[in-house]
Each structure stands twice: as structure tokens, then as C-alpha cells.
Amino acid sequence: MRNNSFKFYKxxxxxxxxxxxxxxxxxxNLGSFNEGNNYTLYVSDEVEDKKTLAFLSMSFEEKSLEIDEFEVVKSQRNKGIxxxxxxxxxxxxxxxxxxxxxxxxxxKKFWEKCNFLPEDDGLGTELMVWRKE
Known part of the structure; x- marks a missing residue:
């Protein structure tokens, strides 16, 4: 699957x-949020049949993205999506x-495969972080 074949929609x-x-x-479980800097998006494949592939809940501020939830639809799992x-x-x-x-x-293993590294969040909880090189 090509990386640029995805579209993100509210x-x-x-x-x-x-x-x-x-x-x-x-x-x-909290539903969708689409206000301020908080968004719940669904990801669609624009190349094949435009089916929904995944859902993503996040907040965005000044080139920094915090992912709250990310889940690939069950029927689309284990395909590298x-x-x-x-x-x-x-x-x-x-x-x-x-x-x-x-x-x-x-x-955690999935995020490590995506080049995220564990860091302490200052509160004793492990935060997974990816930074552009």
C-alpha cells in the first residue's frame, strides 16, 4: 500500500x-471530538475502494501531535496499514x-516499529515519542 494513498476526514x-x-x-468510548485543537478522524484509502481503514483521536499544536487513540479497523489489521x-x-x-x-x-512494540522511543513524562509514566530528525 502506498503511503500517500490515505485521506483523513473528521x-x-x-x-x-x-x-x-x-x-x-x-x-x-468517549465518542468523537472536533473542536479547538482536538480532532477525531477516520482514515480512508483513496486508491482502492475508499473504505474506512482506521480511526485516530488527536490534538495538534505548533508542529506537535498528541495521539490519544489510534485503532485500525479489525478487518484491515495485520496488513501493514x-x-x-x-x-x-x-x-x-x-x-x-x-x-x-x-x-x-x-x-508499545507497534510504536517502536514506527520509530517511537520511550521517555519518562516526568510523572513516572512512559511516554512514546517520535521526533523528526
Whole structure:
């Protein structure tokens, strides 16, 4: 899958709920946020059949992105899509730093494969951070 084949769209609660009801995603219990610097987006493949591939909840401020939730739709997992989406974001000229809290060791390993490094957040919790070189 080409990295530039993704489009990001603002997500609605209706779309999130439909994917949750169909058990295609498990996260996003607080619904979608699209105000201020906080966004919930869905990622679509613009090359094939424009299907929804993943959901992303984040906040953006001054070239820094904080990912609150990221989940690839179950039917699209284990195809390299999650890593390709993150690589696409990392290649953006508007972003110099991405940070997040990994939920578990499996999640942490995924982020490490995407070149994130663990750092102490100053509160004793491990923060996963990627910085543009």
C-alpha cells in the first residue's frame, strides 16, 4: 500500500458508533471530538475502494501531535496499514513531534516499529515519542 494513498476526514459519532456496534473497533468510548485543537478522524484509502481503514483521536499544536487513540479497523489489521498511516503522518511537513501513551506491551512494540522511543513524562509514566530528525 502506498503511503500517500490515505485521506483523513473528521469523524462523526454516528460513524464511530456504527463501527463499534459491528465490533470493528473497541476504543473511542468517549465518542468523537472536533473542536479547538482536538480532532477525531477516520482514515480512508483513496486508491482502492475508499473504505474506512482506521480511526485516530488527536490534538495538534505548533508542529506537535498528541495521539490519544489510534485503532485500525479489525478487518484491515495485520496488513501493514497502521504503520503506513503513521509513516504518512510522520512525513508531513507540519509535524515535528508525535507523542502518546502506549496502552500495553503489544501497543508499545507497534510504536517502536514506527520509530517511537520511550521517555519518562516526568510523572513516572512512559511516554512514546517520535521526533523528526
Amino acid at each position: 469523524c462523526t459519532n454516528e460513524l464511530l458508533n456504527r463501527y463499534k456496534q459491528n465490533k470493528e473497533i473497541e476504543m473511542f 497502521g504503520k503506513a498511516i503513521i509513516l504518512n503522518i510522520q512525513q508531513s511537513k507540519e509535524i515535528d513531534c508525535i507523542q502518546l501513551y502506549a496502552q500495553d506491551n503489544i501497543s
